[in-house]
Amino acid sequence: MKKIQMVDLKSQYDKIKDAVNTSIQEVLDTNTYINGPQVHQFQKNLEEYLDVKHVIPCANGTDALQITMMGLGLKPGDEVITADFTFAATVEVIALLQLTPVLVDVDLVNMNISIEAIKRAITPKTKAIVPVHLFGRAANMDAIMAIAKENNLYVIEDNAQAIGANYTFADRSKKKVGIIGHVGATSFFPSKNLGCYGDGGAIFTNDDALAHTIRGIVNHGMYERYHHDVVGVNSRLDSIQAGVLNAKLPNLDQYNLARREAASKYNAAFEGNKNIITPAFDSNGDDHVFHQYVLRIIDADRDALMQHLLGKGIPCAIYYPIPLHSQKAYVDVRYKEEDFPVTNRLVKEVIALPMHTELDDEQIQFITDSVLEFLK
Ligand SMILES: *Cc1c(COP(=O)(O)O)cnc(C)c1O
Secondary structure (H helix, E strand, O other): OOOOOOOOHHHHHHHHHHHHHHHHHHHHHHOOOOOOHHHHHHHHHHHHHHOOOEEEEEOOHHHHHHHHHHHOOOOOOOEEEEEOOOOOHHHHHHHHOOOEEEEEOEOOOOOOEOHHHHHHHOOOOEEEEEOEOHHHEOOOHHHHHHHHHHHOOEEEEEOOOOOOOEEEOOOOOEEEOOOOOOEEEEEOOOOOOOOOOOOOEEEEEOOHHHHHHHHHHOEOOEEEOOEEOOOOOEOOOOHHHHHHHHHHHHHHHHHHHHHHHHHHHHHHHHOOOOOEEOOOOOOOOOOEOOOOEEEEEOOOOHHHHHHHHHHOOOOOEOOOOOOHHHOHHHOOOOOOHHHOHHHHHHHHHEEEEOOOOOOOHHHHHHHHHHHHHHOO
16 A cells, blocks of 8 residues: 555656646746746636636735735724634734734534624624635635625635635525635645645735735835835745646646545545544535545544554644634633634544545545544
8 A cells, every 4th residue: 555645745746747847847948937927827827717807926825815914904903803723824914914813713514714703703893804714615605795795894715725616605606715705815835735846825806906906015015116105025926836836727626526535435434433523515516625634533532543543654633733712822811712612622623634636545445444443
């Protein structure tokens, strides 16, 4: 059996080596390392793929979130609501810009931001909601957009884990996640569903004026060479990374399908086990692109299961072990433990199994057998 890895980028690369190497070689041959034609091409390719008017590439997903908030003109003291159960980047940029993070609880079933908790958290100072499509599953955008409209708030989608997922609205129409809110931000960190071979990120919007503002911010606040109209940053996607992404984007749908197929096989093997709650998803739908495959373990020792799997050479991980409201950097007297029953529970129950585009049946069988051997 091939060695099981949490993410297997090498096997994936072996299959697309020619396309990737050709793309990188082109950059080397033309010496256009910064803002080369590959970057503009990738912008066009991604605009077409997502069906959005503007893609603004940048240096990483954290920058994408920060620049988005700068572009929207959010000011110190403005409150921004986001999920307590996610990667820290989201809350980090809110705090860095001296906006006020308002962490709220998540939903037990889809692990995304809780609609009821958003409603309770809104005050006259609230300016934006940042739903994170966690682990690759779309948040409840019908409800979030309705709340935003009613309260005149921006919606910034943190799409770092869900690129390529579709959201099906209540009226059955579909859109790619990331282009439903006012702005979307994503990451091309190597292990993300669309990853480059270094750091990368992008911002998406259909708003022409906002796109213009953001294009200046990523480039030192310049709209005309050496005229700095606003305080900006330096945040660029390298030409080499854009070349890698141009080679990989045509495979994204197939990559996401491979992830969903692996998730279906995991779910089928675990069905009926009283200690395992599998991620719910519509196997015919595409609202979940499984950036991570995360189980909840109930009435059993999750940490001992983890040790059992690690002992058999099966990598696994806890995403995320500590709620953001309990992190030293983000503790706040406003937060009460009873406001976060779901996050506080999930951090003790979740375990992520290997998930990538190259998992084979033999590996999945070994992983599921090993889990079930412990939870028989
Ligand atoms: C990865 C990630 C980010 C940050 O992306 P980087 O490119 O690593 O800066 C932000 N939000 C979420 C939810 C992520 O998973």
